Amino acid sequence: MSADITQILKIDTISYARIRSALLEKREIALLDVREEAPFAEEHPLFAANLPLSRIELDAYARMPRLDTLIAVYDNGEGLAQRAACMLGELGYTGVSLLEGGLAGWREAGGEIFRDVNAPSKAFGELVESRRHTPSFSAQEVQQLLDDKADVVVLDARRFDEYRTMSIPTSISVPGAELVLRVRELAPDPKTRVIVNCAGRTRSIIGTQSLVNAGIPNPVAALRNGTIGWTLAGQTLQHQQQRRFPETSPDNRAQAAVSARRTADLAGVQRASVEQLQQYLEQKDRTTYRFDVRTPEEYLHAHLPGFASAPGGQLVQETDHVAPVRGARIVLADDDGVRANMTASWLAQMGWEVHVLDGAAPESWSGSGQSAVRLPLRVETIDSAAMLTAGALKEWLAGDGASGITVVDFAASAQFVQRRIPGAWFALRSELKVALQNLPQSSRYVLTSADGLLAQLVLKEFQALTSAQAYVLEGGTDAWVAAGLQTEGADSSAAAHFASPRSDRYRRPYEGTDNPVAAMQAYLDWEYGLVEQLGRDGTHGFFVI
Template sequence: MPTDEFEFIDAPGLEALLLGNQRFALFDARDEGLFAKSHMLFACSLSLADLEARLFRLVPWQRTLIVLTSEEGDGMAARAARRCLGLGYSNLRLLRGGNQAWQRHGKSLFRGIHVPSKAFGELVEAHYHTPMIEAAELHDLMASGAKVRVFDCRPPNEFHRMSLPTARNCPGADLLSRVPAMVDHDETIVINCAGRTRGILGAQSLISAGVRNRVVTLKNGTMGWHLAGFPLESGRSDLVEPVDPAQLDGVRRMAANLRERFGIAVLDMSAWLSQAEGEPAGRPLLLDVRGPWEYQAGHLPGSRNAPGGQLLQATDYYVAVRNTPLLLADDDGIRASITAAWLLQMGLRDVSVLDHRDMSRHMTESGPACWLPARLIPPVDTVDAPRLARDMEDGTTLVLDLGSSDDYYKGHIPRSRFVMRSRLAHSVPALPRLPCVTLVADDAVTGAFAAREIAGRYGAPVRLLQGGRQAWREAGLPMQTGLEDAVDPPEDMWHIPSSPLGGLDSAMRDYLSWEIDLAAQVAREPGTRYSVGDRPDPSPRAPAPPAPAQAAGPRN
């Protein structure tokens, strides 16, 4: 595939960018399942599957430098560059030689996803000696009736999938503002996640803030609990409710101490409103660290939702432009302060918080945000679920499912075919020819762009199922499980080790070993700026002498 229309950057040039102060984004254009097998440490996954739906959220300013990479010779980076260009982004570079050129330059490739954040969790545990409790010890304490309270710091959807018996759900950034008020002083607080990172950061957040209870993290989380032979529960929803604001004075003092310790500035609302009217390139990225349900109920114009615990666990999913200033917002000053303190220790240099006291008056937007300008979204015809069922019965439509392979495996429209958008050029010609095609997509933006692409390749009208797979289910129509009708392999995403597609017990053991070993591996890479326990060092940090280039991590 010709690439002469784009400029290139070589591996030494990219290393210089990583060591410098220029704002830029580094994207790997492959599907997440392939990305997870081997990628550059600071590359963010931005696949062809949902590039249009995510790019404007990740890169608000269209003149930002974007570097695109993929496997050498696969053409993915050039395809992504053309899509970026079509959306108005023109400051583009392709990494000459792709990921293999980075290896030839003496650098490493890494397996897994969100590697910088997970390595940070291990560094935090090593620095602070965050106390851990083994699954067997916790099980014995719970069985004996000891005064112990378990809080699962993952998002509600993950808690619903699997949780420890008696555990309550309190997402990471909410722990300090909710947990201390609901436990007795002599109760042990146990924080868990699925593996290690979020549990370590959650427990250490409480300890560092000055909570006087004994606080520990469950070693290896729900995976460790399962591998120790103890049962997990599924289908539960037990979210810890917010505490009366009158009870938060002590916690607010703890948050203020964190801000003072790490030099976190507080920006008043009038200063932010002034910045918001200026040149986009000069603005900080405004991240609302509250839960998605709170954000959708009302948020500041221009803010992006990045729940605090998840922002720390998957920083590269929310923040793609390196060296961009961050401004964190919440409605109590607590969640933003805790999150900012950790981000600064992670090496993000310019992180401040927005004064929450006048926030509610300015929350003039609600609902989920769509960052892509409407004028760029192609028009597409839609069909409702009952009509689609009739058309399928008549044999007049081919149904293609563009959602995740994990969701498809768990339940999809009978006879629908799972396809990956990145592979349409290969899969569409082999599909049976019917009068029209109906797409099932996770979001309407991705569906609209895919419809235009498939129409050109298939040569028949293409429409989109209104409401997607959920609308089909809510109409009481049958679902089918498994991958028997999949056209493409399930390489669109990284499958969690505890899932059937992720490998189950053996994959869990591999994952936990990989996570523990990360800290030493990432230290050699250019651009690492971890400063655990200290105020951030404003100077760029050169890498340690290189180790032999290799891919490090679990098979997942």
């Protein structure tokens, strides 16, 4: 980072009172916690978004597209906030300030502190259940229905990868935004009972209430406390299942579109034509997010240029991550008139100005593949002499000087554990000085990350801290794998080496199959208290139709 102390001293500060005022008045503001995800999950303000210092250059432009957005940056005394503010300034952001006193200052000023991730969405889900009394069945009651071979279908509203990890017996993967579109195909008999589950509570509550709001004739209930509740009841989960929703008939699609539009209208969702969307994008004083809420597979096949993939169920669950600028405008698109309307109905209730795009011509869906990521120039201008090919690294590691070479991997720790170059060490960019002290003393260091981009960003910082030679693996670990070279992983007998703690990833109590019972119960207890916390915070702006 090129910013010196004189630049740091010029960064403005912003008070808790000013941030609270912006939230209450629905003016655009991004409150950024620049720590790694694990400490962020321990304590943060309700509408804080986690943007770790390690990834600012890679993620900032997509998450905060307007460069003069009011941005408040904080940490908890680790010294990351000033560095992050300077980095954002180097990227061209002009409205960056430091939260007065950091997280401690927020608390001392009377600000409410939340925990876990996606707190706004989870708190909103609890509010929905408390206001609408969303019907639910206990794990034991659902198990009895299955044992009795009752006329019941269980629909899992999580992402498909989560479903494959662990699932309720007989359940079918139907991610949240798909429920209203697909349910008539899966339960054509109105007498068939529909049970919606997720891992914990939020997505099952929102999914169940979506079906209720859409007016499907079937009896509907959430699985109370999801797979956590199932596990705490001592019941068996399935693993690696492949059951997915079928295609929807034209008649069922048409019925779903009518009910979805009615629900969106009731929630106050606005409409946007193609021409109006263009006008929104030309506004210099507003942020407009554009999201395609269909499945990732549909998005890869064809999408509207400029729209990012954000499957609707996850968008409602992770709005703070995908759209960290609170008070921004959101425009949603689909090709069926169901998923965008249902997703928008929830975002509107969560206090967002949300529009559904109408009238996009079929030929407009001309994009394909992943959307391009806008990167800072210094990624593109790295000295070619510092780049090392996978083949060259292989020769180095096989040569006489291999003992003087250390590979340092800046990928996400979960990726590192699953797949790494043999002998590589994990390190966090945000803790680079400490990590370097924990690495083996070497004459040459080769930096890598999943695709190599993060490693390129770290290079100059790394070089400034050591007199040893430092290089970047061109194309990162992906290129090493593409070259057919050997890797280590979770199934390897070789131990993984960590120069930094795995604080980049908060271990969610509702994921995986080996969480302690106490952690799962504590998570549920926290969710039960969220409505009370919302009342104390007072900035949420939520309503429930």
